[in-house]
Amino acid sequence: MPTIENLPQKGGHVPNLSSGEVILAYQVFFGKFGSANTQWREHVNGLGCAYERMKELAHEKPGSYFIFCPRTHRMLAHIDTSFPAPDRKRNCA
Numbered sequence: 001m002p003t004i005e006n007l008p009q010k011g012g013h014v015p016n017l018s019s020g021e022v023i024l025a026y027q028v029f030f031g032k033f034g035s036a037n038t039q040w041r042e043h044v045n046g047l048g049c050a051y052e053r054m055k056e057l058a059h060e061k062p063g064s065y066f067i068f069c070p071r072t073h074r075m076l077a078h079i080d081t082s083f084p085a086p087d088r089k090r091n092c093a
Contacts, residue, residue, distance in 0.1 A: 026050035026076070027068045028057065033075045041065070051077055 025045050031038035041057055044050035047067070054065045058081040066078035 024069070024071065027070060028054050029066050029068055030057070030061075030063055032064050033066050033068075033078065047076065054079055 024047065025043055026047060027043055028041045028050060029038050030041050042053065044053050050067045054067055054077065058065050058079050062081040062083060064078065064080040064082060067076045068074070069076050
């Protein structure tokens with residue numbers, strides 16, 4: 001499974017050949033940023049689309065997700081839809 005360390009570097013952008021403009025490409029990962037078990041999910045063109053796709057993935061499979069920009073090598077956004085651990089101290093009797 002690809003990780004940030006072994007993800008191929010392609011400059012972080014994809015040319016839009018029809019209009020001549022450049023659309024930045026982002027990587028969506030599952031897991032905590034900087035964690036050894038982080039898993040790459042997909043490549044998405046455009047930050048807004050990457051954010052929406054990250055929310056869709058988090059809805060389908062709850063957990064922690066983040067968007068990584070290969071051009072700047074930075075995490076740009078994150079979401080965590082993990083269910084909170086049950087409060088075992090609380091007595092509902």
